[in-house]
Amino acid sequence: MTPTARAAIWMTGAIGSFSVMAMAGRAVSLQLDTFELMMYRSAVGLSIMLAVLTVSRRWHMVSRQNLGLHFTRNLAHFAGQNLWFYALTLIPLAQVFALEFTSPLWVVFLAPMLLGERLTMPQLLCVASGFVGILIITASALSEPSASTGTMSAAASAICFALTAVFTRKLTRTQSTLSILFWLTSMQLGLGLICAGIDGSIATPQGWSILWLVIIGCAGLLAHTCLTQALSLAPASVVIPIDFTRLPLIALAGAIFYDEPIGFALIVGGLIIIAANIVSIRISESKRAT
Numbered sequence: 001m002t003p004t005a006r007a008a009i010w011m012t013g014a015i016g017s018f019s020v021m022a023m024a025g026r027a028v029s030l031q032l033d034t035f036e037l038m039m040y041r042s043a044v045g046l047s048i049m050l051a052v053l054t055v056s057r058r059w060h061m062v063s064r065q066n067l068g069l070h071f072t073r074n075l076a077h078f079a080g081q082n083l084w085f086y087a088l089t090l091i092p093l094a095q096v097f098a099l100e101f102t103s104p105l106w107v108v109f110l111a112p113m114l115l116g117e118r119l120t121m122p123q124l125l126c127v128a129s130g131f132v133g134i135l136i137i138t139a140s141a142l143s144e145p146s147a148s149t150g151t152m153s154a155a156a157s158a159i160c161f162a163l164t165a166v167f168t169r170k171l172t173r174t175q176s177t178l179s180i181l182f183w184l185t186s187m188q189l190g191l192g193l194i195c196a197g198i199d200g201s202i203a204t205p206q207g208w209s210i211l212w213l214v215i216i217g218c219a220g221l222l223a224h225t226c227l228t229q230a231l232s233l234a235p236a237s238v239v240i241p242i243d244f245t246r247l248p249l250i251a252l253a254g255a256i257f258y259d260e261p262i263g264f265a266l267i268v269g270g271l272i273i274i275a276a277n278i279v280s281i282r283i284s285e286s287k288r289a290t
Contacts, residue, residue, distance in 0.1 A: 007234035010226045011242040017223035019250050021216050022093055023257070025085045028212040032203050034085045037216070038078065039192025040205060044217025046185035053178065061176040067183070070175075073167035074187040080160025081188075082195075083153045090150025092260040094251035098137055098270040099154040101244065104277050105130040106162030108284075114166050126280035133272035136265050177228060181221070235285050244274045 028037055053059050087096045105127045111117040138151045171180055196202050205213055230239045247270050254260035 003233040004238060007230040007239055008242060010230035010233065011239060014223045014226035014230065015243060015246050015249065017219040017226060018246055019253065021219040021223065022088060022096070022250060023253065024212045024215045024219065026088045026093070026258075028205070028209045028216065029085065029089045031209045032205060033196070034082045035192060035195040036203055037085055037213070038082055038188065039196045039202070040213045041217045041220060042185050042189035042192050044214055045181075045221050046189050048217070048221055049178075049182050049185050053182065058178055062179045062182050063175055065174060066171060069167060069171060070180075070183040071187060073164055073171065074184055075191070076160045076163040076167065077184065078188050078191045080157040080164060083157035083160065087150045087154035087157060091147055091154065092251075092266075093254040093258070094247060094260070094262065094266055094270070095137060095151065096154045097247050097250050098266060098273060099134065099151070100158050100161065101247065101270070101273050101277060102130050102134060102155070103158040103161040103165065104240065105273075105280060106159050107165045108280055110162055110166055111169075114163075115169065120283070122283050123280055126276045126283070129276040129279075130273050133269040133276065135269075136272065137269035139265065181224075240281050241274075241278050244277070247274070 025037065032040070053062065084096065084100065087099075108119065108123050109127050112119040134155060138155070168180065227239075227243070230242075251260075251262050251266070255262060
């Protein structure tokens with residue numbers, strides 16, 4: 001089996017995991033707020049990481065260097081994940097995913113400021129095209145208060161995820177994946193405890209919510225593991241376009257399970273965002289090859 005074929009299999013796992021996490025997040029939101037959801041999700045993720053590090057005897061790979069950068073990265077990811085889960089309760093699943101896909105374009109825009117990377121005119125045009133796609137998707141939603149809040153939350157989560165990606169890129173220069181995941185789950189558990197308990201009350205999950213939280217925690221770690229493995233086997237220009245199949249799949253799931261409409265603006269805006277991402281990724285790959 002070729003590396004590209006193996007990467008496609010890993011991406012199938014990532015796509016399924018992200019989609020399951022979204023549907024489980026919506027289900028558990030009926031009982032828990034987003035801060036409580038993130039707290040329990042991080043607890044599940046940290047438990048898995050502790051088991052993996054102990055069983056594999058790889059605690060030596062967890063470094064205490066750059067804890068400030070770890071905290072900045074995890075603060076951005078914590079904010080983005082909370083906004084993402086919150087958006088899931090207000091707008092259609094496909095709309096959340098479409099806006100999430102602007103994150104790579106924000107990485108291109110932010111990298112020159114935070115990493116000193118050069119932004120070329122073709123890349124700038126790709127970012128501008130992605131912004132047009134955002135406007136098309138959000139234009140009809142901004143007239144309704146709840147939809148407007150959900151749309152802005154999803155768009156803001158994409159920016160937070162872009163910041164997470166930029167800071168992760170800096171950390172990977174000196175840190176192992178296990179170290180990054182350990183500090184991700186442990187720091188976000190702390191942030192979740194603070195934010196969930198700031199009102200003096202933390203809801204205890206009941207019944208099916210316990211299972212949904214376990215699924216969210218496992219699916220989150222599995223999704224990022226699959227994505228990392230896929231990127232280690234094939235270029236981003238091959239791997240990331242596969243991830244975009246999440247959009248039609250989650251749109252179909254939303255239509256089947258939640259009677260969510262698939263509007264013309266979502267289709268057009270989503271296609272523009274995906275096209276802008278693909279062009280941007282190929283430009284980046286060609287720059288690395290030269």
